[in-house]
Amino acid sequence: MRSRACSVYLLWESIVDLLYLNSVLLTRILMKGFRISITSRYDILCRLRQFASNYGNQLAFTFLALATIDRILLSQRSP
Incomplete structure (x- = not known):
């Protein structure tokens, strides 16, 4: 499981980026x-867009940082 953690982080980063692109940029x-x-017609879309624009990039960068930390810790030698 330890060697697969990086791929899980990168998978979730891709999912978050895809949702961000679809919700905010579209x-x-x-x-x-x-x-x-669309956002003035539907209140829920306005709120979802606001949430995605506030937390989408932060969440993607967090997953990238976790994947990087995982790879660094995995590459260090144990005494």
């Missing part, structure tokens, strides 16, 4: 490019 393209304001 709504921005619809609002700016096509002038379709």
Whole structure:
């Protein structure tokens, strides 16, 4: 299980990045490019977009940092 922890962290980072791209950037393209304001029509989408924009990048960077720390600790030799 120890050797698979890095791949689990990177998998979750990819999932978070995909959700971030779909929620935040897709709504921005619809609002700016096509002038379709989905977030003003649906309150829950506005709240989800706000949550994703606040915590999406932080969560992805956290998973990347955990994967990096895991690889560093795994590569160190035990006495």
